[in-house]
Every structure is written in structure tokens, then in C-alpha cells.
Amino acid sequence: MNPLKIIKIGGNIIDDKSRLQSFLKDFSTISGAKILIHGGGKIASELGAKMGISPKMHEGRRITDAETLDLVTMVYAGLINKNLVAQLQMQHSNAIGFSGADANLITATKRPAKVVDYGLVGDVAISGVQTDTLSGLLKLSLIPVFSPITHDGKGQLYNTNADTIASVLAMAMSKSYEVELIYCFDKKGVLEDVNDDNSLIKEINTENYKSLKERGAIADGMLPKLETAFQALSHDVKAVRIVQAEEVANPLAGTFIQK
Amino acid sequence: MNPLKIIKIGGNIIDDKSRLQSFLKDFSTISGAKILIHGGGKIASELGAKMGISPKMHEGRRITDAETLDLVTMVYAGLINKNLVAQLQMQHSNAIGFSGADANLITATKRPAKVVDYGLVGDVAISGVQTDTLSGLLKLSLIPVFSPITHDGKGQLYNTNADTIASVLAMAMSKSYEVELIYCFDKKGVLEDVNDDNSLIKEINTENYKSLKERGAIADGMLPKLETAFQALSHDVKAVRIVQAEEVANPLAGTFIQK
Numbered sequence: 001m002n003p004l005k006i007i008k009i010g011g012n013i014i015d016d017k018s019r020l021q022s023f024l025k026d027f028s029t030i031s032g033a034k035i036l037i038h039g040g041g042k043i044a045s046e047l048g049a050k051m052g053i054s055p056k057m058h059e060g061r062r063i064t065d066a067e068t069l070d071l072v073t074m075v076y077a078g079l080i081n082k083n084l085v086a087q088l089q090m091q092h093s094n095a096i097g098f099s100g101a102d103a104n105l106i107t108a109t110k111r112p113a114k115v116v117d118y119g120l121v122g123d124v125a126i127s128g129v130q131t132d133t134l135s136g137l138l139k140l141s142l143i144p145v146f147s148p149i150t151h152d153g154k155g156q157l158y159n160t161n162a163d164t165i166a167s168v169l170a171m172a173m174s175k176s177y178e179v180e181l182i183y184c185f186d187k188k189g190v191l192e193d194v195n196d197d198n199s200l201i202k203e204i205n206t207e208n209y210k211s212l213k214e215r216g217a218i219a220d221g222m223l224p225k226l227e228t229a230f231q232a233l234s235h236d237v238k239a240v241r242i243v244q245a246e247e248v249a250n251p252l253a254g255t256f257i258q259k
Numbered sequence: 260m261n262p263l264k265i266i267k268i269g270g271n272i273i274d275d276k277s278r279l280q281s282f283l284k285d286f287s288t289i290s291g292a293k294i295l296i297h298g299g300g301k302i303a304s305e306l307g308a309k310m311g312i313s314p315k316m317h318e319g320r321r322i323t324d325a326e327t328l329d330l331v332t333m334v335y336a337g338l339i340n341k342n343l344v345a346q347l348q349m350q351h352s353n354a355i356g357f358s359g360a361d362a363n364l365i366t367a368t369k370r371p372a373k374v375v376d377y378g379l380v381g382d383v384a385i386s387g388v389q390t391d392t393l394s395g396l397l398k399l400s401l402i403p404v405f406s407p408i409t410h411d412g413k414g415q416l417y418n419t420n421a422d423t424i425a426s427v428l429a430m431a432m433s434k435s436y437e438v439e440l441i442y443c444f445d446k447k448g449v450l451e452d453v454n455d456d457n458s459l460i461k462e463i464n465t466e467n468y469k470s471l472k473e474r475g476a477i478a479d480g481m482l483p484k485l486e487t488a489f490q491a492l493s494h495d496v497k498a499v500r501i502v503q504a505e506e507v508a509n510p511l512a513g514t515f516i517q518k
Contacts, residue, residue, distance in 0.1 A: 051309045070338055078337015079329055082408065082416060086360040090414035096362040101345040103355040103401055136399045142362055149341065155349035157341060
């Protein structure tokens, strides 16, 4: 099977123009088949404020109502996605920007309203990825760039978590490719001590994971990322890495997640 | 050569929800390879007003400054394009939405500043269309849906006239396909008398064109459309038609432009 790198960047990189430019240059040097998934960033909230759309929250959770969905569709799938694609083209990377609706690539189901109704938020599953079409696009030497917008196949777009899209794409594509899933991060990887850049944990596996959690080395935002990583590994994803965005082109950098 | 239909819809259809839905249903029934190009509509101006972006005009001409470009990139390539794609997917049409930056499909050059500097407006030419990539996408049975945004290949996006994109795509693709270029319109086609729907001119050719102009049957907005149509025909486009959007699936409807 051919290798495929699936790389996710978050809003923190999108929001920092010079950091983004340098990331896209490094990304362009990575050889072989690759897919980029990007998150949102502050631009949507800033534009929303200008347009009089205030963030809807419920118990600390963001709710996507119809006008918020329009806003994130514009900003994520339009402004951010097309500028990323244009900048990659400048680096001679043949990028092609997508939402999940395009070519029906990622269908999602509305997140069930339990304690909280998150609104127009989509949950994605391996079965929702059109792997044949995506493979066909990769065979044309194109570099798919996904915004975190999906659809239900019935005309409804959904706001969708970019980390989850990355992991679901990785799992789905593992039937035809040897996939490495790479989460870009602000730090050098997972750190024993978040304040000490020299405390990089080189490998996390199911054995040391538990003790790292107990020691408090892994907490907060990193926990769901690692759960997603272990899930990916148990669904035939070859490798998962958490790496500083600045080191994306270094195949040895960051924290390697192993089964 | 295989047939390819290149169909352009304007903002008037985008702005009318029920008319748009019905158009997309009809569009979905058209068999064979096809490409849709869409214009803008009022949504960009309305959102611009909310965001405090006022339309920049110079002697009646719209100027695209940096914030206006961001606005139209969001609205055309994001909000409108992705909703069109999602609605076509609902009709089981495997639509895939593009700006010209995606897969480098359409590069443009900045319109030269002569009497008026139009700002970030792109002029497109046949040589700017990546016909091989576009053919590759059509061979995957995908239906490209173009927003009127292009790029210069050096990281800059451009606002671009949708009528011109349609005609340039038609001319470029004519080397590999038997292309019919269809401009959707509010009226039944070109009318002898704009107030009389029964006065449809069934055919306009280089012979009757001059007399129609002299009689005043063709004027104003229709003139550039017809000039573009004749240009397309002289660059190997097989057929050009101006048709009421409601009749897009009827191959005999509208005004046929002939050499």
C-alpha cells in the first residue's frame, strides 16, 4: 500500500499569518500523497461580532444555530479554505479545497440532542467517507484541503470538529493506504511538564498512557486527542503523531502514539 | 468527442430560494458531463452592509478592494457554493465546488488599471484553464460547480465575472469535448420586444445580429453576452444558447446563437 499523510492544523496556526505561511512552505516539501484538514480560528467570531451574530453558548458548549452555520460555512469553507489553497498553489502544491459536501466526500449525522442540543453539528463515522472518490482525487496528484464543514446528503450542511474529521479520514483511508495521522500542535509534542519544552514524551502507548494520566502529565485538551489517536490505531491507521507545527516536515519529530 | 454542457446561472436565481431549488432539480436531470458556474447575488452586499463594508464604486463601476474580496470569497466560494453543492447532492448529483484556485483550475491576471483601477479583479483567458485536471475530474463522474473567484497562482485570489468564466471554460474544454454553453436568463431567451414573451428570437447569427442591433431588439446587458457568445463560437464551442432558467433541461428552448 502507498503511504498517505493526513495532517491537521488548528485555529492557532490559521490566526498567525507568518506562522501559517511558514507551515504551508514546510507542508509543501512533504513528498507523497497527503491531505490537510484545518480548523477555524478567531476570524469567524470576529466577523460574527461585526455582523451582530453573538456566539451561542449552553453550559460552556458552543451551539451552532442557522446563522452561526452560515457564518462558519462562509469563513471556514470560503475565506480560510480558499486562501489556504491559493497559498499552497503559490508553493506549487496542487491543493484542492473541500467541504464534506463536495463530491459527497464526508456525510455526517446531526449530533443527537441529549443534555445539550448542539444545533447544526455533524458527527462523522468511517462509513460516511467516500474513499473511492478521495482515492481518485489523490491519483490525480491533488492535495485535498478539508474545511471542518460536512453535510447530511439531504441538503443540510453541518459544523464539524476538525480533529474528528482528520481521524475519521485516516481510519477510512487505511483500507487503501498506509496512513500516518499527524496532529499539529503549539508545543513540541506531549510534554511531561507543559512548562518545560525539554520534557517531550517521545512515545505514548497503551502501557505508559495510564501512568501518564495518573501523574497528571496528560490532561485537559490532550485527553480527547489521545483517545482519538488510540481509536485510529485500533482501526488500522499505521501511525499517529502529535507534532509542533514548525516540525511538520520532520518525520522523527513529536510524540509518537503507539498501540 | 463526448458532449459537455457548461451552464451559467446569475444572482437573480441564487437570490430566489424556490426558483433555485427548482432549477437545481432540473439541472440534475440533464444527462452527461456538465459544469455549473454561478454568480453572486444580493447576499454579499447585504452581509457587507452588516459588516460595515460599503460597496466601492468608481463612475458606476464596482471596485474590489481587499475587504470586498474577502467578502465575496466568503459568500461566493463559501456560503453560496457549498449550499449549491449540498442541494445538488440531495438531488443525487455528485457536485464538487470550486474556486479557480482549487486544483489550479483557473488562473487569472489582474485587470490592468487604465481609466479605472477595478482592484482585485481577475481577467481570464483560455490558457489559464487546467483542462487536463478538469477532464480528470469529469472522468470521475463529478459535476464541477464554479464560484466566480479565481487566483493568480501566486497566492492572490481575484473577483471574476461569471459570464466570462463560463465562456473561457467552454472555449478551453472544446479541445476535448463537444461543448454547449448555456446562459440562463430570466426571459425565454432574447426577445424582439422585451415586454412580449411571445417575441422570442429563435436564432441569432452573424447575419441577423447586425439588423437586430440596429432595430434595437438587442441592447444593454445583452450585448456583451452576445459578443461573448460569438467569441466562444469562433473558438470551437459547438453551440451557445440563452435560455430561461426554468427551461434549462429542454434542449430546444431559448435563443440559439450561431456563427
